[in-house]
Amino acid sequence: MVNGRNVERRTILKAAGATAATLGMAATTGCGGDGGASADGTVTIRYAWWGAEDRAERIKKTIALFEKKYPKIKVKTDFQPYLDFWKKFNTQASGGNPPDVFQNAVGFLRKYDAKNVLLDLSEQAEAGNLRLDGFRAGLEKFGEIDGKLLGVPVGSNSMALVIDKPVYTRAGVKPEQGWTWDEFDAGMKKIRDKTGRAGDSGMYGVMYLYDLYLRQNGKAFFTEDGLGFTEADLTEWWTKAEKGVKEGVYADPKKVVQIKPKSALAGELAAGEFTWDNFTVRYSAEGKSEYALAPIPTTDGKKTGQYLGSLMLSASKRTQHPKEVAQFIDFMVHEPEVAKIMGYDRGVPATQAQYDAFKPTDPVNKAIAAYEESLVEAGVLEPITPHPSGADICESAFLRIAEELGLGKRSVDDAVKQFFTESKTALGT
Incomplete structure (x- = not known):
């Protein structure tokens, strides 16, 4: 996406990895999350993403809302710049210890599916833990690969x-x-x-x-x-x-x-x-x-x-808490209050409910929303090009x-x- 620009924009995506303390704990369980539930039924899931401090602060606010709605689910967070994120993620994935849920992009879906890392979220959608309705411009299909739901969009953008x-x-x-x-x-x-x-x-x-x-x-x-x-x-x-x-x-x-x-x-x-x-x-x-x-x-x-690109949330196949992970993803892509906090940090909100919840007041974000609306109205959007491993x-x-x-x-x-x-x-x- 670039032309000699800095890594932040050239890779279009910035990333997050896990902290040493979290890695140490997860390594003892050999799986995502905390390896089980506490005595009162509370479970802990690990969430990793890439981005700068401002994104981290926004995401932490959304997690506080999630934990208020789901008091039995605690979320441990990790974030790093893009390149550092994928280096650490590769190490985690190779060791069978990736985060329960993590930020992802289309270029990595087939790669990590082939490595047996990604959870097919279709079962959780069928169970009612993850809603796939209400997405804009067909974005609910963005994370589908070979009949499997490997990622759920949190935002959209286009060239x-x-x-x-x-x-x-x-x-x-x-x-x-x-x-x-x-x-x-x-x-x-x-x-x-x-x-x-x-x-x-x-x-x-x-x-x-x-x-x-x-x-x-x-x-x-x-x-x-x-x-x-x-x-x-x-x-x-x-x-x-x-x-x-x-x-x-x-x-x-x-x-x-x-x-x-x-x-x-x-x-x-x-x-x-x-x-x-x-x-x-x-x-x-x-x-x-x-x-x-x-x-x-x-x-x-x-x-x-043109097509709509997107950052998305994916889950680890090794997570011990697939239901809770699905509930977390559902909250992050559908809850209107999340959109009010995140704004267009990860692109224009993927669901109509979140799109309607955040109405930008500054000229720049208004222009972004108007641009994507113009693409829909012009009928120029097509399905995204497949990305191989x-x-x-x-x-x-x-x-x-x-x-x-x-x-x-x-x-x-x-x-x-x-x-x-x-x-x-x-x-x-």
Whole structure:
């Protein structure tokens, strides 16, 4: 999701792992939770997520509400930055001791299902402990893989083009639903020529944008068991990106790296940047301009290839408390008060009840809600591309190799070959 941006935004997701004390206790039981119930019937479940301190504070407030409603269920919490979370989670999963419930993303579902880590929540839904009604735009299907319910969405987002509105206005560029890539390219040149700024931060490593482009052309980044495009396809994409940098319509990657962690858009190196819609909050916080969400360019003026992405909650197959875990997930995705606390921290609320409960008053979050509503009304949303086991490794490779290409450390041909070599190993193809 990125283009030389900091890890926070490039991976779109930040993560949480378990504390040493919790790990030590869980290791003695060899399973999730506290290994059983206390004398009064109280059980303890472990909940892990990724994110910064502000997310942690919000989540702790929601847990307090949950424990008030379910006094016999106690929740032990762990959180860490994204990369640290997955390192620790891999260790926990390998040792048969993952958290009872944890934040997850679509790129990891098949991977951990194949490792026999994830609990199929369908049984709990059938038992009435987890409601699957009331979700927006078909999001209840987002965590279904091969007939199993492996995750339940807590929020949604979609790819967008975040723009510096005054710069676009000054250049006379008006992005509208259905505009084409040719119109986008022409707009980038107008911005460069009329404002002296690069039109976009560059598209070297925006894997999810490339996925949309492929979907617009009848392909996809992933199939259920591998990559859905060829070396020739990627060569064309990265050649265009490299040419855009040389022509000054995309920001110089070397300068983008120099101003990290600030983005190229907020740092005024570019007039726009492709990213997830709910990341817009960040630009307003770190930049001085007015930012807006613009539609994704199309190949034919109609098909954007877009879908709603989502963070979700998954459960461990080894948990001793599947009912309590299901009740916890149900509360977190349906309880209106949770939405009032979390806001759009993890995306736009996935259920209608939570969506209605939180009405943003600030311009940025209002724009995010309006953008997702416009996608639904325009009828452009499609089912998400399947992600095979190993997709997370492919995404990391795409990001890293694209940055090396942008910095001049690799040629296009070398970058393409390296990506396919690493991906084939990760996917076992």
